[in-house]
Amino acid sequence: MKRAWICAGILGFVVAFQVVPAGAGKGKEAPSAKEALQALQDYVGAWKGNGTSEKDKSAIWDEKIDWSWKFKKDDAWLAIEFKEGKLFKSAEMRYLADKKLYQLTLIDKKDQKQVFEGILTGTKKDRLTLERKDADTLDTHQILFNMAGGGIRSVYTYSIKPANRTLYNKQWQIALTKEGESFATAKKQIECVVTGGLGTIPVMYKGVTYHVCCGGCRDAFNENPEKILKEYQARKKAGN
Numbered sequence: 001m002k003r004a005w006i007c008a009g010i011l012g013f014v015v016a017f018q019v020v021p022a023g024a025g026k027g028k029e030a031p032s033a034k035e036a037l038q039a040l041q042d043y044v045g046a047w048k049g050n051g052t053s054e055k056d057k058s059a060i061w062d063e064k065i066d067w068s069w070k071f072k073k074d075d076a077w078l079a080i081e082f083k084e085g086k087l088f089k090s091a092e093m094r095y096l097a098d099k100k101l102y103q104l105t106l107i108d109k110k111d112q113k114q115v116f117e118g119i120l121t122g123t124k125k126d127r128l129t130l131e132r133k134d135a136d137t138l139d140t141h142q143i144l145f146n147m148a149g150g151g152i153r154s155v156y157t158y159s160i161k162p163a164n165r166t167l168y169n170k171q172w173q174i175a176l177t178k179e180g181e182s183f184a185t186a187k188k189q190i191e192c193v194v195t196g197g198l199g200t201i202p203v204m205y206k207g208v209t210y211h212v213c214c215g216g217c218r219d220a221f222n223e224n225p226e227k228i229l230k231e232y233q234a235r236k237k238a239g240n
Contacts, residue, residue: 034076036095036102039120040128041153041197043067044078044213049176051086054169061086063174067120070215079216087172103155104130116143138163151198152178169194193232194220205229 044067053059064084070077080091091106096117106114118130128145140161147154154176159168180200190199192213199211201218205225212218221228 029101030075031095032076033095034095036097037069037076037078037093038195038197039125040078040093040145041074041195041213042147043145044069044155044195044197045200047154047176048179051172051174053172055171063176065174065176068214069220069222071216073129077138085174102128102130116141121154139171140168142168142188191218194228196235 047063047065047067049063051061051063062084063082066081066083066119068079068080068081077095078093080093082088082090085123087108089107089109089111090173091104094103094105095101095184096103099117101117101119104116104118106116108114114132115176116130116132121129123129125210129142130145131142133139133140140163142159142161144157144159146157156174158171158173158177160171163169167209190211191197193203194212194217197213199213201212201214202209203221203225204210204213205221210221210229212221
């Protein structure tokens with residue numbers, strides 16, 4: 001009887017600590033920064049439009065904003081330059097794979113940094129909702145990026161939810177139209193060999209002309225065209 005109990009104990013120990021194969025029980029691997037940021041590809045390019053204040057309806061100002069890709073080895077992010085505007089100077093959009101969140105770092109006109117984090121929302125995942133909490137007031141600040149018109153129009157809406165409140169109060173909104181495009185030509189035709197977006201800038205390698213979507217992709221292509229074209233061919237073969 002004693003021997004039986006010992007055998008049963010050993011068996012229980014083995015079952016309890018059985019090695020689980022790597023990846024078992026886990027979901028799909030988190031996308032890389034480049035893969036996740038490709039969901040924002042329609043924002044890449046030059047935009048112009050107007051900003052309006054919710055508090056002062058008569059306050060209207062011009063905005064010119066440029067989105068472009070940036071690459072450093074295996075890292076990728078989106079750079080945003082406010083070439084003309086009232087509120088901000090520059091920004092970076094990154095993807096935090098460990099948190100599965102997009103992160104926007106805004107630099108305002110006073111060189112103050114504002115960091116927002118959030119996810120894609122909406123039935124078509126075409127709305128990017130980002131938030132941050134003010135350390136002093138505990139108010140929640142939200143910026144919503146909304147794409148429209150097949151990638152030709154975009155709207156940025158900034159709202160604040162006071163502490164201990166449930167509703168957001170809109171502060172301002174920027175409505176933009178992509179430069180050089182119209183609703184009649186919204187359908188993508190030429191593909192960027194780096195990111196798969198709309199190719200607007202020609203680049204050449206070994207006598208063949210390809211296209212990229214921004215200056216950052218042009219620099220990445222020129223730095224290592226063999227690598228870029230190999231990845232591009234792999235995407236085409238996979239049907240992506």
